[in-house]
Amino acid sequence: MIFDIKTKLKSEEIDISEKKLQAIIVENFEHFFPNLKLIKSEYSLKGNVRLFGMSGRIDILAYNPIEHNLVIFELKKEHSKNIIIQAIDYSDFVEENLELIISRINELTFKEKKTLLQLNNPPRIILIANSFYHPTIRRAKKLSNEISLFEYKYFSNELFQIQEIRDNTKIRERLERVTSSSESLNHVPKIIEIIKTITGLGLVNERYFKIEGSRLIINQTHLYKAYEKYYTEKEMDSLSKNDFFIAIKESKKFLEYKKGVRYKNNNTTGMVINLS
Structure with missing residues (x-):
């Protein structure tokens, strides 16, 4: 009332x-x-x-x-x-x-x-x-x-x-679990290796990434979806989207963000990562 x-x-x-x-x-x-x-x-x-x-x-x-x-x-x-x-x-x-x-x-x-x-x-x-x-x-x-x-x-x-x-309480609880879990965070220094694995397993649609020599150019949205799915299946907490991209950008393998990248029959944004 x-x-x-x-x-x-x-x-x-x-x-x-x-x-x-x-x-x-x-x-x-x-x-x-x-x-x-x-x-x-x-x-x-x-x-x-x-x-x-x-x-x-x-x-x-x-x-x-x-x-x-x-x-x-x-x-x-x-x-x-x-x-x-x-x-x-x-x-x-x-x-x-x-x-x-x-x-x-x-x-x-x-x-x-x-x-x-x-x-x-x-x-x-x-x-x-x-x-x-x-x-x-x-x-x-x-x-x-x-x-x-x-x-x-x-x-x-x-x-x-x-x-x-x-639901700020639930979000805060989830962030605290991720932060306190060494198992969850152990993969952060190996983030580029994880990306290689995710891509190699075909978890990212080929329409949203391409490899040019030693460089991987991949759409960040589809990359995160694949990463999230990968860790969900492993029954491990995944990083938030923001923390995930921070981990990539802090890696020495990250090169740049690009707009208007032409993938297979698709034109969108991408991040460039050195695979070598």
Whole structure:
């Protein structure tokens, strides 16, 4: 309940449909998400969406002009254990078909489209529901995609509240575990050898790296995803994305970051590492 001290009116929380939730978000988008640019509500994907097990319609698609990536919104009236799976399916499809999708978005300028294609950043995911269970919050923090969770409440008198979940305690606990675990940190001095192993095992798609003589040029986003997967399978804590790249940059083998690298049928960013 919300009680207005001045008017002495109280507002009780009530249920709303998913359709109404979506309408409220869209109609007030610039107030709830001032740093994002709304592209379209009910954005229809073109292509072989059945291969990804999706309906082919994103609840809300937006653009982040600061981080230069697309933002996928998945809305649920109330918590669903499948909400993350659905959002990641959409994210994977967008990543695989980025050039085609961007070419069909009329709401973006030519410069915005060019930047999106050049940087090829993975989509950000925003999940909105009335509430989230702890497993969903925990999984969202572990995934390499940037995922934000927002809980909403709708009250009589048409009051609407939306608030991001910030599980700082859990994040801090995870960082403390990584910092205190010698097993986790033993691989940091050998970070370049780990990258060689990851690449050699085929954990990074060949569309996102190439070898020129003694130099490895590799997309940093896909490299970190492969690294995270590698250590998850070994049942060891992995470094955070920030610490991972710091470890690489502090290595004597790191040479530079490059933009507009041409890989196999793909043009995106990359980091250059000396393999010799």
